[in-house]
Amino acid sequence: MFLLKTTFPCCVPRRLVALIASGVVCVLLTGCVKPLLAADEERSQFQRYDRVRDQDAPAYYMDEFGKRRPNLRGRLQEHE
Numbered sequence: 001m002f003l004l005k006t007t008f009p010c011c012v013p014r015r016l017v018a019l020i021a022s023g024v025v026c027v028l029l030t031g032c033v034k035p036l037l038a039a040d041e042e043r044s045q046f047q048r049y050d051r052v053r054d055q056d057a058p059a060y061y062m063d064e065f066g067k068r069r070p071n072l073r074g075r076l077q078e079h080e
Helices: 014-030 045-052 072-076
Strands: 060-062 068-070
Touching: none
Parallel strands: none
Antiparallel strands: 060 068
């Protein structure tokens, strides 16, 4: 009869396992970092100027599909 030889641990190189494990650790550790800028901080002196005069554009808007999108056009356009 045929004898099947099963060697699971040596089929996968140790470097590959170490690389995958280090990648998983890096992803998990970087997900726990707080953002650089808080939502209530001013980005520039111009944003503070607009906020005082009640011309501040919202940071996000809801698109036609109900997804939250950054309001780049509203924040970058010039005010009259």
